[in-house]
Amino acid sequence: MAVRTHAPLTARRRWNLRAAVVMVEFVVAATAIAGAAGMLADNAIGLPDAWLAATPFPTWAWPAVLLLAVVAVPMSIALVGEVRRAVWSPLASTLAGTVLMVWVVVQIVVVRHFFLLQPVLAAAGLVIIVLSGWLHRGGPPRRPSGRRVAMRRV
16 A cells, blocks of 8 residues: 655745735634624624524623633634644644534524625635645654654744
């Protein structure tokens, strides 16, 4: 059975991929924080009350807290991990992207209304998963003996 190998990423391409992941994670986290702040500020962002009526919540406060806890916090943790090049950053980015996509699906099912931001955010979650996977694919190269080669940070 042949082992499939990928050409190693150049330092420039790795930097570009990391920058793209960080930018998307930043935009999603900032958007979630702004959305939650708008909901907490007496629905200053103007979401229709009909959407709230379809949920078990009497006010926009709980949806705002859930948005912070489920989207903003995991995305911010993934963002910090990517910026610091933490060993756990691939897992954090993959989980944050997956949680974002699940959030969108649950939102559509619960609220029963569709709006433009939902597919945009679902696509952002998928982009984070794909770019992070591409950035961190394969890990450090292996010697013929099977032992990993120590790599310095790029």
